[in-house]
Amino acid sequence: MNNTSILSTRNLCVGYEKKQVLKDLDLDFYPGKFVSLLGPNGAGKTTLLRTLSKHLPPLSGKITIHGKDLSLIRSDDLARIMSVVLTQRVAPPLFRVYDFVGMGRYPHTSWTGRMNSQDDDAVMESLNLVRAQHLVFRDLSTLSDGERQKVLIARALAQEPAIILLDEPTMHLDLKHRMEVMSILQGLCREKGICVVASLHDVEVAAKVSDRVVLIKDGMLHAFGSPEDVLQEDTVSDLYDFSNACFNRMLGNIEIRNRADKARVFVIGGMGSASVLYRLLSKKGYEVITGVLLKNDIDYFVARSLGIQCLVQDSLDIISSQSVQGAVEALKACDFIIDTGFETAGLNRANLDLITTALALKKPIFCMGSPKNREMLNRPDLSDVWFTKTESRLVDLVEEKEIA
Numbered sequence: 001m002n003n004t005s006i007l008s009t010r011n012l013c014v015g016y017e018k019k020q021v022l023k024d025l026d027l028d029f030y031p032g033k034f035v036s037l038l039g040p041n042g043a044g045k046t047t048l049l050r051t052l053s054k055h056l057p058p059l060s061g062k063i064t065i066h067g068k069d070l071s072l073i074r075s076d077d078l079a080r081i082m083s084v085v086l087t088q089r090v091a092p093p094l095f096r097v098y099d100f101v102g103m104g105r106y107p108h109t110s111w112t113g114r115m116n117s118q119d120d121d122a123v124m125e126s127l128n129l130v131r132a133q134h135l136v137f138r139d140l141s142t143l144s145d146g147e148r149q150k151v152l153i154a155r156a157l158a159q160e161p162a163i164i165l166l167d168e169p170t171m172h173l174d175l176k177h178r179m180e181v182m183s184i185l186q187g188l189c190r191e192k193g194i195c196v197v198a199s200l201h202d203v204e205v206a207a208k209v210s211d212r213v214v215l216i217k218d219g220m221l222h223a224f225g226s227p228e229d230v231l232q233e234d235t236v237s238d239l240y241d242f243s244n245a246c247f248n249r250m251l252g253n254i255e256i257r258n259r260a261d262k263a264r265v266f267v268i269g270g271m272g273s274a275s276v277l278y279r280l281l282s283k284k285g286y287e288v289i290t291g292v293l294l295k296n297d298i299d300y301f302v303a304r305s306l307g308i309q310c311l312v313q314d315s316l317d318i319i320s321s322q323s324v325q326g327a328v329e330a331l332k333a334c335d336f337i338i339d340t341g342f343e344t345a346g347l348n349r350a351n352l353d354l355i356t357t358a359l360a361l362k363k364p365i366f367c368m369g370s371p372k373n374r375e376m377l378n379r380p381d382l383s384d385v386w387f388t389k390t391e392s393r394l395v396d397l398v399e400e401k402e403i404a
């Protein structure tokens, strides 16, 4: 790794004439690294990017590029080191993509602005890098948001910068283009050694693509480091003031917690068989209790993120009859029982006792799969047992039963 930072800040304070937005920023940006700026609306991401790119003077503190004070760097010299992609939707009409990307060559062309063959090559290479070479003769104003975003990045690349600053590069883009733009930016870091600094709203994506994340909120830097270290569940909740959501560090996703205002359902699951049902039941407003789960089960991680009450086996051992007894008490207090059709291996066999108990208690039981996989439920005389093949049908059945 190249250990010399391209861009650094010390005691930087950014904002506007009458308004300080962020203070005490000590940041270093290195070649080949993807850095995401994260923070709630109005935290100061754009203000910071505008200050780093010399569009806005710092209120105090220092910004250096390759060790030189930013304020002393001439704008044409800066353009050879840094390019900036700010949020913009408007495109001037009658502007060919080729000419627009060619504008990015201005730090390298002579004062006449005439492009030579090297500049032509640079324009085409930039378009290639963002997989937009086919757009070269299109009118800019006719492009879709995703195509235009790629062209904006191509123009930034045509400057041949060491660092690119982008403000919300995936705004207005659909999922496919969002992923494509992120993968293009990641490729620029890995293959061209460019440092990419982008403000992002999607913490899940940031966790997956970034080498470093900068967390800002309430006028200050909250954390700066690798997403694996920094994006802890509590930190993300605090950053965005989550009250009904939770970032799951292990799965790298955000689960939404819904208010439970329906019946209480006990889910007998495990080994990943219950996660989809947990989400669906929570979404529908059911109060879910589940168990007995081992602490390394993916169902446990999903249930915890959803705020579902989990009965867990303390040690990573065989689920004990003692743990199952604890779960029986919780099961008694539930209106409906769901058997996810979990595979029974040695470790979780005891959970079958929960199904037997539910039968004895004459609780309505809804099962995924087929009766032949569940010996104790494979009897024609059982009236309060239903089998389905999909989670959505199963929850429909629960709803029907609840209404009846």
Ligand SMILES: Nc1ncnc2c1ncn2[C@@H]1O[C@H](COP(=O)(O)OP(=O)(O)OP(=O)(O)O)[C@@H](O)[C@H]1O
Pocket (backbone or CB within 6 Å): 016, 019, 021, 039, 040, 041, 042, 043, 044, 045, 046, 047, 048
């Ligand atoms: N020109 C300006 N003059 C004064 N205050 C401004 C100006 N532009 C933005 N602000 C304020 O500065 C603060 C930071 O705004 P900024 O746009 O940097 O936040 P952000 O993190 O980029 O927000 P978002 O995620 O909503 O885009 C906000 O309180 C905003 O109202």
